[in-house]
Amino acid sequence: xxxxxxxxxxxxxxxxxxxxxxxxxxxxxxxxxxxxxxxxxxxxxxxxxxxxxxxxxxxxxxxxxxxxxxxxxxxxxxxxxxxxxxxxxxxxxxxxxxxxxxxxxxxxxxxxxxxxxxxxxxxxxxxxxxxxxxxxxxxxxxxxxxxxxxx
Amino acid sequence: xxxxxxxxxxxxxxxxxxxxxxxxxxxxxxxxxxxxxxxxxxxxxxxxxxxxxxxxxxxxxxxxxxxxxxxxxxxxxxxxxxxxxxxxxxxxxxxxxxxxxxxxxxxxxxxxxxxxxxxxxxxxxxxxxxxxxxxxxxxxxxxxxxxxxxxxxxxxxxxxxxxxxxxxxxxxxxxxxxxxxxxxxxxxxxxxxxxxxxxxxxxxxxxxxxxxxxxxxxxxxxxxxxxxxxxxxxxxxxxxxxxxxxxxxxxxxxxxxxxxxxxxxxxxxxxxxxxxxxxxxxxxxxxxxxxxxxxxxxxxxxxxxxxxxxxxxxxxxxxxxxxxxxxxxxxxxxxxxxxxxxxxxxxxxxxxxxxxxxxxxxxxxxxxxx
Ligand code: SF4
Ligand code: SF4
Numbered sequence: 234x235x236x237x238x239x240x241x242x243x244x245x246x247x248x249x250x251x252x253x254x255x256x257x258x259x260x261x262x263x264x265x266x267x268x269x270x271x272x273x274x275x276x277x278x279x280x281x282x283x284x285x286x287x288x289x290x291x292x293x294x295x296x297x298x299x300x301x302x303x304x305x306x307x308x309x310x311x312x313x314x315x316x317x318x319x320x321x322x323x324x325x326x327x328x329x330x331x332x333x334x335x336x337x338x339x340x341x342x343x344x345x346x347x348x349x350x351x352x353x354x355x356x357x358x359x360x361x362x363x364x365x366x367x368x369x370x371x372x373x374x375x376x377x378x379x380x381x382x383x384x
Numbered sequence: 385x386x387x388x389x390x391x392x393x394x395x396x397x398x399x400x401x402x403x404x405x406x407x408x409x410x411x412x413x414x415x416x417x418x419x420x421x422x423x424x425x426x427x428x429x430x431x432x433x434x435x436x437x438x439x440x441x442x443x444x445x446x447x448x449x450x451x452x453x454x455x456x457x458x459x460x461x462x463x464x465x466x467x468x469x470x471x472x473x474x475x476x477x478x479x480x481x482x483x484x485x486x487x488x489x490x491x492x493x494x495x496x497x498x499x500x501x502x503x504x505x506x507x508x509x510x511x512x513x514x515x516x517x518x519x520x521x522x523x524x525x526x527x528x529x530x531x532x533x534x535x536x537x538x539x540x541x542x543x544x545x546x547x548x549x550x551x552x553x554x555x556x557x558x559x560x561x562x563x564x565x566x567x568x569x570x571x572x573x574x575x576x577x578x579x580x581x582x583x584x585x586x587x588x589x590x591x592x593x594x595x596x597x598x599x600x601x602x603x604x605x606x607x608x609x610x611x612x613x614x615x616x617x618x619x620x621x622x623x624x625x626x627x628x629x630x631x632x633x634x635x636x637x638x639x640x641x642x643x644x645x646x647x648x649x650x651x652x653x654x655x656x657x658x659x660x661x662x663x664x665x666x667x668x669x670x671x672x673x674x675x676x677x678x679x680x681x682x683x684x685x686x687x688x689x690x691x692x693x694x695x696x697x698x699x700x701x702x703x704x705x706x707x708x709x710x711x712x713x714x715x716x717x718x719x720x721x722x723x724x725x726x727x728x729x730x731x732x733x734x735x736x737x738x739x740x741x742x743x744x745x746x747x748x749x750x751x752x753x754x
Contacts, residue, residue, distance in 0.1 A: 245580040252577050253514055263521050275528075277535035277550065306447035338450035338541045343549065352535070 271381075274354050279337045281355035282330050284373040285348065293374070294349035297323045304344035309334045330373055332358055333366035355379070395423065398735075402431050406509040406739045409749030413726075413738070420734050425727045429720075432753040440713035445471050445545060445680040448710065452700075453539040455717065456751040458501050461494035461530070462693040464543045469624055470689040470700035471545045474682035477675055481668045483547035484626040488663045489560055490533065490542055491625075492656040496567065497526040498694035498746075499649050503574065506646070506743035510587050515574055522570050529559050546676030552667075560664045564657040571653055578646075588643035592729035592741035595640055602725040606696025606718050608745065611648045612640030618692040625691075629666075630659045642744040649746075681708050695719050695746050717751040 239245070265272050274280070285294045297314035309331040314323045342352050357379035360366055401412040410431035416423040436455060440448045452467040453460035465487055472478060479487065504519035527537040534542040534550050542550070578584045594604065596612040609616055617634045619627040635651035637644035682704040690699035696718030705711040722745050729741045 240582075245582055249514075249577045249581055252573055256518065261521075263524070275532040275535065277533070277553070278531060279535040304447070306443050306450060336450055336454075336539065337536065338539075339535065340447065340450070 274356060276354070278354045278356070279339050279342075279352040281353050281358050281377050282332070282335070282341075282368070282373060283351050283353045283355075283376055284328060284370065285351055286374055293325055293370075294347050295325050295328065296347055296349070297325045298346060300344045300346060301341035301350050304340045306338065306340065307331075307334045307336065310341060325370070328370040328373060330368045331366065332368055333363060400738065402428075406505075407742055408505065408747055411723075411742070411747065411749055411752075413742070415735070415738065417735060420736075422730050422733050422735060422738065425730055425738075427723060427726060429723075429749070429752050432749045434754065436754045437713055437715060440710050442709065444708045445682070445710060448713065449543075449545065450539070450541045452715075453541055454750060455715065455754055456498075456693065456695065456698070456719070456748045457538055458748050459494050459498040459694045460538060460540050461490050461542055462498075462691065462698060464541065465491050465625065466689060466691045466693070466698050466700045467702075468543045468545050469691065470687050470702045471680070471682065472674070473687040473689055474685060474702055474704050475545070475676065475680065476683075477546055479547040479625070479674050480671045481626065482670045483672045483674070485663050485667045486548055486552060486672070487543060487625050488627065488630070489660050489667075490530070490540075492660045492663070493526050493529060493560070493563070495656050495694045496653050497523050499653050500526070502649065502694075502743075502746045503646075506740075506746075507578065507584075509739045509743045510584065512578065512581070512584060515577055518570070518574065518577075522567060525563055525566065529556075529563060532556075532559065544673070545680055547671070547673040549673075551672060557664050557667065560660055564661050568654060568657055571650060575650060579650075585643065587737075587740055588646060588744075589641060590639075591642045591733065591737045592744060593639065593641045594725055594729050598725065598728060599640070602728070603721045604696070604725050606692070606694070606722065606746075607645050607648045607652065608640075608696070608722055608725070610634065611637045611644035613638045618690060618697055622690075624689070627659075630662045632658050642740055645744050679708060681706070690716065693718055695748070695751075696722055715751075715754060717754065719745070719747040719749075720752045723747050723752060 286292060287294055297312055299312050302308065302310040302312050311329045313327045315326050317324045337352060339352055341350055353376065355377055358377055396417045398415045398417055400415055401407040402410040407413065412428040414426040414428065436451055439451055449464065449467060452463040456463050500519040500523040504516035507515040530540050531537045532553055533556065534540050594608065594612055596614050599609045599612045599614065613636055615634050615636050620634060632655045635648050635655065637648055684704055684706045686701065686703040688699060688701045690697050698718055699716030701714040702710050703712040726741065726745065730738055
């Protein structure tokens with residue numbers, strides 16, 4: 234009998250509707266207003282790569298050891314270096330990083346012995362061209378400059 | 385008399401997918417129909433084939449680790465765990481207890497995230513739009529914990545061979561506990577929306593029945609098997625990564641229809657929070673990385689490890705020839721095996737149920753095609 238009444242009065246449907254109604258509470262709004270409000274990503278976020286420079290003299294921290302290029306599963310990092318005859322040290326000449334093939338696994342970052350290569354919290358890496366996805370040393374040192382939208 | 389009048393119906397071959405939204409990816413199903421009735425199906429797969437097993441042969445053991453996340457991308461952490469355990473077995477090392485506990489927490493969290501995505505999309509396929517919003521909202525919380533822990537949300541690359549790379553962040557325990565506290569009432573909420581809803585029950589009850597016998601014949605595992613009444617869960621049957629320490633139930637049902645599979649998965653989410661609570665309360669101190677050298681070079685041999693992924697039994701078979709690269713890496717994906725039972729489940733059913741049955745199998749095409 235109770236079951237029949239429940240069926241007639243659509244109890245199950247109203248139960249569900251009550252849940253939906255409860256969730257109308259503005260407290261539960263979850264939408265991120267993305268371009269206007271940039272989400273705060275976690276500290277360990279693996280995003281755009283950066284080649285760190287020494288803040289004091291602007292020299293790169295990279296010692297051109299090529300370990301990152303060897304660690305990368307996609308072999309997308311190319312490091313070239315030149316031996317400086319005066320100081321007998323290897324000096325970085327070019328560093329290219331093809332972000333279009335990168336899967337942001339972080340293996341290169343782990344491999345770097347001097348913490349020169351780092352995956353940062355920048356996540357806006359879209360470009361208009363495919364060539365733009367290949368980052369050179371200057372781009373890696375400066376980082377991407379995404380447009381900031383303000384409301 | 386002509387052979388057929390206009391009242392006679394002929395068999396109709398209908399092509400569903402690969403772009404059909406409710407085939408959960410790029411599955412193509414060819415349906416043979418007699419009016420509304422399904423006479424037979426044929427699955428065509430391979431649209432997402434990337435040759436992951438072949439890639440493994442050309443990468444070092446550590447380098448292949450991020451690729452396994454891209455098979456079952458909804459449960460990337462489980463894939464990583466399976467692969468790491470297989471290589472660890474080859475190397476004959478074990479992850480330290482602390483690493484094991486953190487691994488358990490993250491895989492259970494991933495199980496919840498995977499089941500939530502399944503519930504949302506499955507309900508969406510059936511016609512209930514609301515649950516998908518709620519499910520994704522809660523899934524977001526789980527993904528945030530992943531993001532904070534390892535820096536990525538979906539393809540996490542959270543584990544390393546031999547243990548973990550990342551130490552837990554400050555507040556990891558609180559975050560997980562908070563998630564558990566928040567999540568259990570939410571499961572009740574989903575149940576309130578769906579479990580007794582007459583449309584939901586009407587669409588799912590007695591649809592796509594797969595008996596225990598048939599499950600075993602097809603090699604189906606995971607919630608599909610448990611809904612048919614077989615109490616089989618690798619976490620209990622052959623515990624790995626310290627699962628024997630935790631107290632949890634294996635939910636089962638008897639009928640093996642779509643509705644039962646829904647009930648089993650809902651209960652599994654609750655059980656996962658139970659495991660997470662126990663694990664978080666007792667994370668041991670200590671190192672997080674086992675004795676693994678910088679260059680991973682396992683001795684000649686082979687190892688097979690299977691774990692209970694959210695979708696069923698996930699196995700990794702790794703053969704080593706003594707070099708730094710695997711000689712062969714074979715994956716036993718749960719979705720691929722479960723998909724084989726699709727024809728058996730739909731045959732004789734109605735067209736409208738096809739979507740329900742595909743949804744209930746919880747397949748991920750990245751894993752099927754590899
Ligand atoms: S993040 Fe991974 S794929 Fe990208 S460059 Fe580094 S090692 Fe290669
Ligand atoms: S591993 Fe670090 S130091 Fe070595 S080449 Fe790469 S970025 Fe430079």
